[in-house]
Amino acid sequence: MAYIGFSTGALAFGKFREALRLLHETTMSAVEISALRLTELPILIESLPTLKLDRFRYVSVHAPSRFSEDDEDGVIELLQRAPCGWPIVVHPDTIHEPEKWDGFGSQLAIENMDMRKSDGRRVDELGRWFDRLPKARLCFDLAHAHQFDRTMTEAFRILSEYGDRICQLHISELDSTGHHFPLSSGSIQAFSEVASLIPLDSSVIIESLNPFRGKSDRKQRAWIEREAERASEALSREEVVEVGLASLGPITLSPSPVRA
Amino acid sequence: MSSGPLASQRGSPLDIVQSELGCNWKNIEDARQKTEITLKSLSTIIGGHPGADTSVGPDTSVVVHGSLARLECTQGSDLDWTLLVDGIADASVQQRFLDIKNSLSDTNFDELGLKKPGTEGTFGALAFSQPIMHFIGGEEDSNSNTTRRVLLLLEAVPIGERHGAFERVRNGILQRYLDEDRGLLREGHIAKNKRWVPLFLLNDFARYWRTMAVDFAYKQFDRGNKGYALRSIKLGTSRKLLFASGLLACFWCDPAISRNEKQTPNKQSLIDSLGKFLSRTPLERLALFFLVHMKTSESESLRTTATSLFGAYDAFLGLLNNQDKRLHLEQLKPADEENDPAFVDARKIRRTFRLAVQEMFLGEDSPLRQHSIEKGVF
Numbered sequence: 095m096a097y098i099g100f101s102t103g104a105l106a107f108g109k110f111r112e113a114l115r116l117l118h119e120t121t122m123s124a125v126e127i128s129a130l131r132l133t134e135l136p137i138l139i140e141s142l143p144t145l146k147l148d149r150f151r152y153v154s155v156h157a158p159s160r161f162s163e164d165d166e167d168g169v170i171e172l173l174q175r176a177p178c179g180w181p182i183v184v185h186p187d188t189i190h191e192p193e194k195w196d197g198f199g200s201q202l203a204i205e206n207m208d209m210r211k212s213d214g215r216r217v218d219e220l221g222r223w224f225d226r227l228p229k230a231r232l233c234f235d236l237a238h239a240h241q242f243d244r245t246m247t248e249a250f251r252i253l254s255e256y257g258d259r260i261c262q263l264h265i266s267e268l269d270s271t272g273h274h275f276p277l278s279s280g281s282i283q284a285f286s287e288v289a290s291l292i293p294l295d296s297s298v299i300i301e302s303l304n305p306f307r308g309k310s311d312r313k314q315r316a317w318i319e320r321e322a323e324r325a326s327e328a329l330s331r332e333e334v335v336e337v338g339l340a341s342l343g344p345i346t347l348s349p350s351p352v353r354a
Numbered sequence: 355m356s357s358g359p360l361a362s363q364r365g366s367p368l369d370i371v372q373s374e375l376g377c378n379w380k381n382i383e384d385a386r387q388k389t390e391i392t393l394k395s396l397s398t399i400i401g402g403h404p405g406a407d408t409s410v411g412p413d414t415s416v417v418v419h420g421s422l423a424r425l426e427c428t429q430g431s432d433l434d435w436t437l438l439v440d441g442i443a444d445a446s447v448q449q450r451f452l453d454i455k456n457s458l459s460d461t462n463f464d465e466l467g468l469k470k471p472g473t474e475g476t477f478g479a480l481a482f483s484q485p486i487m488h489f490i491g492g493e494e495d496s497n498s499n500t501t502r503r504v505l506l507l508l509e510a511v512p513i514g515e516r517h518g519a520f521e522r523v524r525n526g527i528l529q530r531y532l533d534e535d536r537g538l539l540r541e542g543h544i545a546k547n548k549r550w551v552p553l554f555l556l557n558d559f560a561r562y563w564r565t566m567a568v569d570f571a572y573k574q575f576d577r578g579n580k581g582y583a584l585r586s587i588k589l590g591t592s593r594k595l596l597f598a599s600g601l602l603a604c605f606w607c608d609p610a611i612s613r614n615e616k617q618t619p620n621k622q623s624l625i626d627s628l629g630k631f632l633s634r635t636p637l638e639r640l641a642l643f644f645l646v647h648m649k650t651s652e653s654e655s656l657r658t659t660a661t662s663l664f665g666a667y668d669a670f671l672g673l674l675n676n677q678d679k680r681l682h683l684e685q686l687k688p689a690d691e692e693n694d695p696a697f698v699d700a701r702k703i704r705r706t707f708r709l710a711v712q713e714m715f716l717g718e719d720s721p722l723r724q725h726s727i728e729k730g731v732f
Binding site: 209210242243244245246247249250251270271287288 | 518529
């Protein structure tokens with residue numbers, strides 16, 4: 095992986111400054127500044143010049159997860175004020191008029207969706223979005239893919255078809271109602287089964303919900319480091335894929351078709 | 355949206371094989387057209403009940419089995435359906451089930467050309483994903499649990515708008531078969547070639563086929579031979595086709611058989627290709643095999659076998675679609691079979707089909723011969 099870090103929304107929902115403060119004294123090298131609620135976006139954009147982000151090698155912005163057609167132009171105008179090197183992560187089901195987003199080009203990152211949504215979950219549904227927005231990249235959410243298909247077969251299809259579009263990953267545990275949690279060993283095992291298909295230059299954004307929110311900084315930062323280690327474990331690019339019981343030994347894979 | 359049999363109809367391998375062999379399998383085509391119309395009507399009936407789009411979310415799928423799922427609907431076909439549930443425990447699914455049942459009870463089945471579904475049994479019922487996926491083998495794997503699981507793989511199509519539960523459960527079942535297959539994709543100790551054929555899956559398909567055969571004898575005993583003649587013909591044709599197509603699905607995992615250059619030796623790749631193969635109808639699965647191998651085989655035997663196999667099956671569907679003959683066979687007593695012209699004709703069809711299937715899997719020139727002997731027999 096290129097860089098690893100957290101979504102500000104996962105660490106301190108609605109408080110990106112607090113999340114950035116926590117991250118500053120960790121080894122994290124990536125951050126996604128999220129404005130999941132529409133009301134957060136203008137505040138975030140106004141604050142950008144004042145945020146200390148020098149230590150991060152990768153920064154992205156997550157667009158609001160819901161807005162009306164009337165608000166779409168305003169959202170786009172605000173997002174255009176983000177530095178052009180920062181990917182803009184957007185849920186496809188929030189987009190009302192795709193052609194309005196075409197101007198972002200490869201800065202736009204379409205995120206695959208979970209099973210509660212009716213679009214953007216499957217390889218063919220994503221394909222329709224990439225037809226409309228041909229330069230857009232992919233924010234591949236492993237938890238969404240896992241929730242949609244526990245066997246990770248849809249993840250395999252998406253990675254086989256669109257792995258070369260990936261600019262960043264989302265990683266966390268997700269329950270069937272769409273709530274994020276810290277990574278479990280089941281998720282780590284599932285993600286590791288497709289890790290060899292993920293391009294090496296993908297940055298990793300952890301979306302596991304901070305279970306120590308409100309506790310001491312020391313405790314929260316220790317958890318941040320541990321969770322990042324677990325995410326790295328899930329994405330370790332072993333050149334083997336186990337089929338059958340774990341004790342049976344490795345099976346050599348053919349080279350990844352999307353290796354960067 | 356989904357990968358059901360209806361999605362695969364355009365450019366069907368069956369159409370291509372038919373065209374390449376210069377044949378005309380009219381009964382198969384008629385049955386397919388009739389099924390498509392019937393499935394559309396059923397989607398409207400089932401999808402049109404109050405609360406259809408809001409009551410349960412993405413946790414259920416209405417799934418049909420039997421001749422409808424094979425796209426082989428003829429006059430008097432059964433409607434075998436289940437409401438498959440794969441989600442958080444939620445008693446409101448019962449209401450959705452009752453809504454569907456009520457919609458169906460108001461339906462004129464004569465207009466659809468179907469038999470009215472029974473009130474009890476494996477079908478026309480709720481089916482929950484957990485036992486289907488978890489209980490493979492062992493005491494808890496009842497006859498109906500095995501039937502539901504194997505039919506979800508071999509003979510099932512979701513109708514209406516919600517296909518998610520169906521696809522998740524089917525992938526989950528395949529994952530179970532592959533995860534616990536210890537030697538799958540591993541090199542043998544002596545032969546050193548990778549085993550691509552999923553034996554756990556193959557054994558369960560074989561078990562289901564033998565269960566159908568045993569249940570045939572059970573029904574003969576239980577029902578005092580009522581309906582024996584027609585069931586006997588079906589066992590040797592449509593039931594045998596189902597098993598043959600399942601056996602082929604297992605062999606199709608081997609890229610030497612499927613000629614799939616994209617097949618990689620990992621679980622998700624196998625689930626992906628198995629899922630795509632199984633989303634075709636049983637006849638299409640067999641046609642795909644002939645299509646792929648007729649192109650490269652110098653021998654005429656594959657063409658002869660395909661002509662014979664699909665021709666016999668076409669005749670079988672023609673027989674089923676003839677109401678007089680069907681009714682006659684349903685009512686025929688075992689003692690009268692030997693001298694009954696309709697039964698003698700039907701038996702000829704069944705024999706031709708059996709010999710063609712044998713040739714397909716065990717013929718000297720068959721690409722499936724080695725797998726059939728090593729994996730299918732001993």
